[in-house]
Every structure is written in structure tokens, then in C-alpha cells.
Amino acid sequence: MTNSQRIVVDPITRIEGHLRIEAEMGEAGKIVRASAAGTSVRGVEVILSDRDPRDVWVHAQRICGGGCTVSHAVASIRAVEDALHVSVPHNAQLIRNLMIGTQFIHNHITHFYRRQVLDWVDLLSALKADPKATAQLAENISHWPKSSPGYFADTQKKIKGFIESGQLGIFANGFWGHPAYQLPPELNLLVVAHYLEAIAWQRDVVKLHTIFGGKNPHPNFVMGGVPCAINLSGEDATAVNMAGLQIVQDMIHQMQAFVEQVYLPDTLAIAGFYKDWAARGEGIGNFLCFGDMPTKEAGTQDSFFFPQGIILNRDISTIHPIDLKNATEIQEFVAHSWYKYSVGDGHGLHPYEGETNLHYTGPKPPYEYLDVNAKYSWIKSPRWQGKPVEVGPLARVLMLYAKGHEPTKEIVHDTLEKLSFGLDAFFSTLGRTVARALESKLLAEEMQHWFGALMINIHAGNLRTFQRDQWDPSTWPQETRGVGFTESPRGALAHWVVIQEGRIANYQTVASGTWNAGPRDTTGQSGACEAALQHNHTVADPKQPIEILRTVHSFDPCITCAAH
Amino acid sequence: MENREIEPLESSMVHGVSRRTFLQYCATLASLMALPSSAGVAFSKALSSVSRPPVIWLSFQDCGGCTESLIRSNVPTLEDLLFNSLSLEYHQAFQISAGIATEAARKDVVQKNWGKYLLIVDGSIPMKEEGVYSTTAGVSHYDLLMEMAKGAAAVIAMGTCAVSGGLSRAYPNPTGATAISRLIKDKPVINLPGCPPIPVVMTGVLIYYLTFGAFPELDALGRPKAFYGETVHDRCYRRPFYEQGKFAKSFDDEGARQGWCLFELGCKGHITHNACSTKKWNGAVSFPIESGHGCLGCSEPGFLDTGSFYRALSLPEKPIGHAVNALMAGAMVGGSMFMTNRGFKMVAAHTHLPSCVADLEKESGG
Numbered sequence: 012m013t014n015s016q017r018i019v020v021d022p023i024t025r026i027e028g029h030l031r032i033e034a035e036m037g038e039a040g041k042i043v044r045a046s047a048a049g050t051s052v053r054g055v056e057v058i059l060s061d062r063d064p065r066d067v068w069v070h071a072q073r074i075c076g077g078g079c080t081v082s083h084a085v086a087s088i089r090a091v092e093d094a095l096h097v098s099v100p101h102n103a104q105l106i107r108n109l110m111i112g113t114q115f116i117h118n119h120i121t122h123f124y125r126r127q128v129l130d131w132v133d134l135l136s137a138l139k140a141d142p143k144a145t146a147q148l149a150e151n152i153s154h155w156p157k158s159s160p161g162y163f164a165d166t167q168k169k170i171k172g173f174i175e176s177g178q179l180g181i182f183a184n185g186f187w188g189h190p191a192y193q194l195p196p197e198l199n200l201l202v203v204a205h206y207l208e209a210i211a212w213q214r215d216v217v218k219l220h221t222i223f224g225g226k227n228p229h230p231n232f233v234m235g236g237v238p239c240a241i242n243l244s245g246e247d248a249t250a251v252n253m254a255g256l257q258i259v260q261d262m263i264h265q266m267q268a269f270v271e272q273v274y275l276p277d278t279l280a281i282a283g284f285y286k287d288w289a290a291r292g293e294g295i296g297n298f299l300c301f302g303d304m305p306t307k308e309a310g311t312q313d314s315f316f317f318p319q320g321i322i323l324n325r326d327i328s329t330i331h332p333i334d335l336k337n338a339t340e341i342q343e344f345v346a347h348s349w350y351k352y353s354v355g356d357g358h359g360l361h362p363y364e365g366e367t368n369l370h371y372t373g374p375k376p377p378y379e380y381l382d383v384n385a386k387y388s389w390i391k392s393p394r395w396q397g398k399p400v401e402v403g404p405l406a407r408v409l410m411l412y413a414k415g416h417e418p419t420k421e422i423v424h425d426t427l428e429k430l431s432f433g434l435d436a437f438f439s440t441l442g443r444t445v446a447r448a449l450e451s452k453l454l455a456e457e458m459q460h461w462f463g464a465l466m467i468n469i470h471a472g473n474l475r476t477f478q479r480d481q482w483d484p485s486t487w488p489q490e491t492r493g494v495g496f497t498e499s500p501r502g503a504l505a506h507w508v509v510i511q512e513g514r515i516a517n518y519q520t521v522a523s524g525t526w527n528a529g530p531r532d533t534t535g536q537s538g539a540c541e542a543a544l545q546h547n548h549t550v551a552d553p554k555q556p557i558e559i560l561r562t563v564h565s566f567d568p569c570i571t572c573a574a575h
Numbered sequence: 576m577e578n579r580e581i582e583p584l585e586s587s588m589v590h591g592v593s594r595r596t597f598l599q600y601c602a603t604l605a606s607l608m609a610l611p612s613s614a615g616v617a618f619s620k621a622l623s624s625v626s627r628p629p630v631i632w633l634s635f636q637d638c639g640g641c642t643e644s645l646i647r648s649n650v651p652t653l654e655d656l657l658f659n660s661l662s663l664e665y666h667q668a669f670q671i672s673a674g675i676a677t678e679a680a681r682k683d684v685v686q687k688n689w690g691k692y693l694l695i696v697d698g699s700i701p702m703k704e705e706g707v708y709s710t711t712a713g714v715s716h717y718d719l720l721m722e723m724a725k726g727a728a729a730v731i732a733m734g735t736c737a738v739s740g741g742l743s744r745a746y747p748n749p750t751g752a753t754a755i756s757r758l759i760k761d762k763p764v765i766n767l768p769g770c771p772p773i774p775v776v777m778t779g780v781l782i783y784y785l786t787f788g789a790f791p792e793l794d795a796l797g798r799p800k801a802f803y804g805e806t807v808h809d810r811c812y813r814r815p816f817y818e819q820g821k822f823a824k825s826f827d828d829e830g831a832r833q834g835w836c837l838f839e840l841g842c843k844g845h846i847t848h849n850a851c852s853t854k855k856w857n858g859a860v861s862f863p864i865e866s867g868h869g870c871l872g873c874s875e876p877g878f879l880d881t882g883s884f885y886r887a888l889s890l891p892e893k894p895i896g897h898a899v900n901a902l903m904a905g906a907m908v909g910g911s912m913f914m915t916n917r918g919f920k921m922v923a924a925h926t927h928l929p930s931c932v933a934d935l936e937k938e939s940g941g
Contacts, residue, residue, distance in 0.1 A: 020674035021712045024667050027639035029711055051709040053636050054749030066884050069871060073742040076640020076771060129671050178627055178662040184680040185671035210654055214647045218860045225863030226856035228640040228771055233826055238868035240831035248834030250861035258860055369749055371707040376715040477826035560673055571638050
């Protein structure tokens with residue numbers, strides 16, 4: 012393979028972090044091998060060592076300030092709580108659930124409109140749309156009130172003025188007019204209008220995080236519960252008062268409305284024009300969930316909204332159990348990652364024994380190509396019992412479906428019927444994209460239940476949000492360890508901590524992006540994103556690799572998380 | 576009788592909002608920055624101009640949070656900024672193209688706007704091992720920063736990582752993460768710390784620069800006084816409880832529920848120069864202290880190495896070795912968590928007359 016047959020896409024744009032794809036091309040523009048490289052690292056696990064376990068959520072949270080700003084804080088705090096046997100009050104579980112749920116829906120909609128949709132929607136074609144026909148289309152697929160011909164004419168005019176100004180900025184060199192764009196002008200215009208609406212929507216709904224966590228990005232948490240005391244009578248004593256809880260309720264309604272009336276209908280309308288993408292980008296066929304959203308005080312798995320487990324080889328008839336503490340199940344490999352293991356780079360290490368020794372062996376910058384047969388990424392390769400897996404919305408929807416969750420079965424069947432697909436269509440670039448929207452709908456409904464349960468507790472006089480029994484280090488064992496897991500919007504996330512004499516002795520993170528965007532392992536098995544790109548992909552124009560973007564974005568890969 | 580035609584609706588609109596709403600927004604911005612009403616007029620003129628000034632945003636060792644914070648901006652909104660006030664010429668998190676098309680767009684923009692563009696940087700630059708820890712398109716981020724800074728009119732270091740190294744630079748700083756102001760010496764650099772910065776701090780400084788072609792008045796650490804001139808404690812709504820000696824002792828005790836001072840739970844508001852207690856967050860619905868957690872001090876250099884987020888400042892833990900080093904290093908670049916600097920107090924905040932729409936309508940002839 013000569014380098015001239017290799018397409019390099021660096022930067023992959025519209026993601027968080029720094030990702031590079033090198034795709035080796037075969038006959039007729041077909042991708043035969045893809046290599047995903049995380050090209051930026053901070054060494055956060057090294058930084059987290061020798062710190063106070065109650066503090067580290069602050070550092071860990073800053074692994075990602077985008078779609079996972081809640082997730083790393085929660086995983087970190089739960090790891091320490093697990094190690095110190097802290098049980099969290101019911102109200103704190105519910106408030107954490109509400110914050111995680113908001114993070115999901117906020118991220119999914121932001122990802123879809125800002126980071127993903129212009130892979131499918133041609134901005135220039137939107138200028139050719141008839142606003143009246145667009146309004147008709149809008150009314151056919153949704154009850155969303157912003158659907159008048161005038162509204163779409165205004166949007167069109169705004170875009171036209173922008174383009175005619177000649178200052179295209181971030182839209183410059185877009186792949187407009189590429190034959191891969193297949194939507195009619197009216198649908199393009201409809202979605203472009205929603206692209207703009209989504210920006211306004213997202214800045215409102217994060218107010219839920221601000222009420223409970225004081226700010227977004229990077230809202231606050233605390234080991235043992237949540238930091239926000241509740242006081243309904245004291246007018247302005249704390250943010251969690253009557254007015255604050257009313258904002259929370261409003262935000263839940265706003266999330267529900269936008270998911271049901273904009274995001275989901277848009278996704279299905281777009282999917283109807285790209286059915287060939289339901290047979291492309293499958294990836295691995297193994298799907299892992301750590302599970303999350305405990306609805307009982309004990310936080311036990313039987314009360315999770317998202318179940319835990321693993322599906323192998325697309326076989327949804329069996330959910331295999333997983334054990335995050337079992338040394339032989341989850342291991343990280345560095346055969347193709349720029350790290351050095353004391354036991355040799357051919358071995359896998361369970362995160363309790365994990366090591367983070369940065370050791371760059373790639374070409375000296377500036378370089379044109381990576382040596383993808385050697386080490387080529389700052390992301391490690393996590394494996395479950397040696398197998399690569401995919402994590403994220405598709406894994407969760409499949410898990411809920413496999414568990415027989417009725418609302419999931421219903422929405423999955425509805426969707427398949429609308430698109431005339433079989434269940435197999437989910438194992439694809441398109442399936443991953445649709446699953447994200449379905450999950451948002453399911454979660455938006457669930458959030459109302461959590462909020463209802465919180466309000467029942469409050470009205471019954473239960474204001475407990477924090478548990479301080481294990482706050483004092485004198486109560487801690489000399490040595491202990493724990494794992495904290497969560498579902499982040501992008502997929503399963505866990506942090507493992509080893510605590511010795513009151514300080515962090517070892518800290519390891521395996522993030523959603525590590526699973527999805529990691530490199531090949533010791534035996535040459537590709538990571539999920541690599542495998543998806545190797546499944547039935549041709550690139551029509553190497554200078555405009557829109558096909559690569561579609562599949563990479565279908566994972567919503569977070570590389571600041573993945574490499575950390 | 577004067578022959579005046581009824582003005583069509585379109586021409587009374589600026590950027591698709593009514594002129595009055597637009598002026599209101601300019602006035603609000605001026606007021607938020609403690610500027611006289613004439614600034615609001617200048618804003619309104621600059622923002623109505625036909626050509627939008629070029630802005631380039633680069634992300635290095637970042638977490639994405641600074642970009643997200645920009646997107647949360649209410650005054651002005653991101654849509655306003657993008658469509659009306661500036662031309663965001665390059666930002667990887669938004670860029671529609673990818674790979675070589677993006678690289679070509681970046682080079683093209685630099686060439687076309689040489690000497691004119693404002694460069695915004697978030698994230699730190701790893702200087703160990705010749706920068707192999709962070710690259711884009713095979714180029715080290717140090718080289719990319721220097722290439723892009725060369726043609727810039729001025730540079731904004733956005734967020735604590737760019738300003739003082741942030742998370743990457745926390746002990747033991749495995750990648751040699753370095754602040755932007757230590758690397759760029761021949762251009763004006765403004766520091767907007769915060770993890771992330773408050774949106775209006777970002778947009779206020781942006782609009783100010785685009786209007787006046789210069790940065791607003793800065794303190795000794797290169798931060799705009801309008802936003803970093805006071806500590807979080809100075810204007811905290813819980814300060815009366817501090818004066819009364821009423822402190823929450825736990826996160827859900829009676830004191831916490833009554834909104835008492837969080838000093839004993841480790842609040843760093845006393846030594847943190849930022850505008851959280853006045854501007855608040857996300858449509859001003861709350862800020863960290865109002866939601867029960869002490870200030871983490873996230874806009875101060877070295878805030879991740881201070882020993883404990885939950886220990887009261889009056890009883891500082893004897894800092895462990897690396898914290899001392901980090902603090903010393905922080906002090907060397909000009910700041911320290913344990914230095915309150917009341918000299919930075921901004922007089923204008925107490926004395927300025929807030930501008931109002933009427934002023935602007937009068938002065939701009941609107």
C-alpha cells in the first residue's frame with residue numbers, strides 16, 4: 012500500500028478533541044483499512060494521582076467540557092463512593108439522574124444539529140426551496156409551531172444574505188453540491204431552520220444544570236450527594252427553591268417538546284432519503300452498557316433505567332452479564348497506542364492495575380502520514396474479554412429492547428415501520444443516528460418521573476441531599492479501591508480508583524470514546540469506529556470525504572474523553 | 576409638509592431584530608462592562624457595519640468547555656455573533672469541511688486577513704518532547720499557534736488552560752503544558768480565565784475589541800478589569816452571613832438551606848477574581864455558591880493544585896510539596912491563589928451611569 016492510496020482526514024471537524032483518520036483505499040474508492048488516531052493528550056490520569064479523593068471529581072470533570080461535562084464528575088464521585096462505601100440519599104440520586112438526563116438530551120440535539128446534520132443536509136440546496144412547500148412539509152411531519160411560509164422565507168433570506176456577503180467563515184469549503192447529498196431543497200431548508208433554533212434551545216435547557224450545579228459547562232457535584240441544599244420557603248436562600256424547581260420543570264417540558272416535535276421527526280425525515288446508509292458502517296456487532304439512572308435510594312442495578320450488560324455478535328436474545336471489577340473482563344491494550352506498559356506492551360491491564368506512561372514513538376511533527384502498523388494513537392484499546400465493543404445510544408437502545416422494555420419496543424417498531432426497515436437496519440451508520448433520537452425521546456419522558464419523585468420527597472419533608480458519614484478521612488480504610496460507572500451521552504464510561512492512606516494511588520478512566528475511537532489491539536482487531544469505516548464504504552471524492560465524516564459523526568466520538 | 580414615505584419594516588430592522596431591541600442589547604452590553612453610554616453607541620455602529628471582522632478560534636489541549644460556554648451566550652447570542660457581528664472564519668468544532676479542505680480554508684483565511692484577524696485560543700500548548708503530545712494535520716500545536724499568531728492583530732487566551740495552563744498544567748504537568756502568554760510576546764494578548772469563562776465575559780470583550788480595535792482596560796494579569804476587578808466574595812449575596820459569622824457546616828444542614836456563607840466548606844470566593852456573583856450563569860438563574868457549592872477558584876492560576884476544595888481558607892492545609900511548587904510557578908507568571916489584590920478593584924463599577932436605550936436613540940440619531 013503506497014501512501015498515495017491513503018486518504019488522510021485531519022482535522023476531523025465538528026467533534027470534541029483532536030481526531031485523525033487515515034483510510035487506505037482499494038479498488039473503486041473502497042476503504043480497505045481505516046486507522047483512527049487521537050492526536051492530543053494531557054495525561055489526566057497521571058495528574059489525578061496523589062490527590063484527595065474528595066477533590067478529584069473537579070479534575071476528572073475537566074476531561075470533557077462538552078457533551079460529557081456531567082459524566083466524568085459523576086463517574087469520579089461514584090468511584091470514590093464505591094471505594095469508601097458511601098450510599099447517596101434518594102434526592103441526590105434523582106437530581107443526578109435529572110442532570111445526566113439533561114446532559115444526554117442537550118448533547119444529542121447539539122450533536123445532531125451542530126456537529127452531524129450538515130453531513131446530510133446541503134445548505135446551498137436550501138436556497139432553492141419553496142418556503143410554502145417547506146411549510147407544508149413541516150406541518151406534515153410535526154406540530155412544531157414555527158412552520159409558516161414566512162418563517163421559512165425569512166430563514167432562507169438570512170442564509171442567502173450570509174452567503175452573498177462572501178464571508179462564509181466556518182461554512183467555507185463545505186462539500187456543498189456533493190452527489191452524496193440527496194434531500195429535496197424543502198427538507199434542507201426545514202433542517203437548516205432547526206439548526207438555528209437548536210442553538211437557542213440548547214442555551215436555555217442547560218438551566219437545569221445551573222439550578223442544581225451552579226453553572227454549565229462544568230456544574231458542581233459533591234461526594235456523598237449533591238451540593239445544592241433545598242429550601243422551598245426561603246425565597247432567595249438557594250437556587251433550589253420554588254422558582255428554581257419551576258425552571259427545572261419548564262426545562263423538562265422544553266426538552267420533551269423539542270425532541271418530539273423537532274429532533275425526532277427531522278431524523279426520521281432525513282433517514283427516509285438515505286436508506287442505503289442502513290447497510291453501511293456496522294462496526295463490530297458487540298454492544299456494551301454499564302447502565303445508569305438508579306431510581307431507588309440504594310442505587311442498585313435492578314432500579315436502573317438503562318440496563319447493564321453486553322450483547323455479542325448482534326444476538327439480542329442474550330444479554331451477558333459484566334463485572335467491572337473482574338481482572339479478566341475489561342482490559343486496556345497499548346499495542347498501537349503511544350504508552351509503555353511495565354509488563355510489556357503486548358499485555359492487557361485491568362484498570363485497577365492500569366498504567367499511563369506517555370511514550371511517543373510516532374513520526375516527528377510535521378508529518379504527512381502515521382505508521383499505522385506501529386503505534387499511532389493517544390487512545391488506548393479497551394477490550395471486554397479480549398473483544399472490541401461499541402458503546403453509546405445504539406448499544407443502550409438495543410439493550411432496552413433486548414430486555415423487553417415496552418416503551419422502547421414500541422418506538423423501535425414504530426420507527427422500523429415508518430422507514431420500512433427490519434431490525435438489522437439498526438446495525439449501521441444510519442441506525443446509530445436514529446437510535447440517538449429514539450433514546451432522547453425515551454429519556455425525556457423518564458425525566459418527568461424522576462422530577463415527580465423528587466417533588467414527592469420534598470413535599471413529604473425529605474430534604475436530604477448529602478450524606479457525610481464517610482466525609483472524614485479518619486473513617487476511611489488504609490487501602491481501598493472502587494469503580495464508578497455511568498452512561499455518558501456518548502456511551503459507557505467508568506473510572507477506577509485505588510486509594511491508599513487517604514490519597515489517590517492509581518486512577519484510570521475508560522471513556523466512551525476510548526471504546527469507540529480506539530486503535531487496533533494486540534491481535535489486530537479494529538476499534539468500533541475503524542471497523543465501521545471498513546464496512547461497505549466507498550469515497551467518491553478523496554478531497555471531499557463526506558462518507559468518512561458521516562460514519563465518524565454517527566458515533567459522536569469525544570476525543571478529549573477518549574485520550575484524556 | 577414633509578414628504579416622508581412610511582419606512583418599510585425591513586429598514587427599521589437591524590439584523591432581523593427591531594432597532595429598539597438591538598439598541599437595548601448594545602446598552603446592556605455596555606452596562607455589563609461598566610462602560611459609559613457612548614460605548615453603547617459605538618457598539619451599535621460597529622455591529623451595524625456591513626463587513627464582519629474576522630475571528631479565528633484554535634483549540635489545543637482543551638476539553639471543549641470554552642467553546643460550549645460561548646455557545647451558551649445570551650448577550651449577544653451565538654447566532655447574532657455569527658450572522659451579524661463577526662465572521663468566525665475558522666473553528667474546528669463548527670467547521671463544515673474537514674481534512675485538507677479545512678486546512679486549505681484556514682490558510683486562505685490567514686492570507687486574506689493578514690494582520691487583521693483576532694485569534695482566540697483555548698487550551699494549553701504542550702512544550703515537552705517538541706510538542707508531540709498535541710497535533711493537528713501532523714503539525715505540533717506549538718508550530719500551529721506560532722504560524723497563526725504571526726498574522727493576527729491580537730490574541731485572546733480563552734479560559735484557564737490557555738491563560739495559565741489549567742488542567743494539563745496541574746502537577747506534575749506530564750506534557751509540559753504552557754500558557755499562551757508565555758509563548759506569544761509580540762502581540763497584544765488578553766487573558767480571559769475561568770473554567771470556562773462566563774459567556775458575557777467572552778462576548779463582551781469580543782464586541783469591545785471589534786468596536787474599538789483595542790482591548791478594554793486590563794489588570795496586572797492581563798485580565799479585563801470590568802470582569803475580574805473584584806473577587807467573587809466581594810459581591811456575593813451570601814456575604815452578609817459571612818459578616819455575621821453564619822456558616823454552613825455541611826452541604827444539607829440548616830445553614831446550607833438558609834443560604835449561609837460557604838466559607839467553612841472551602842469556598843475560594845475570597846481570592847477568586849471573577850464576575851460569577853454579579854453576572855451569574857446561564858441566563859443568570861444561579862451561580863455555584865447560590866447552588867450550594869463553594870467557589871472552586873477556577874479563574875485563578877493553579878486552582879487545581881491548592882490542596883483542597885473543601886478546606887476553609889483561614890485554615891490552609893500545610894501544602895504538600897507539589898502544591899507549593901505549583902503555587903510558586905503560578906506566582907512566577909504573575910498570580911497566586913493566596914494573593915488577594917484589592918488594588919484591582921474597579922472604581923468604574925461603582926460610579927458609572929448605566930446607559931439606557933433612550934440615550935442611545937438620542938445619540939445614534941435612531
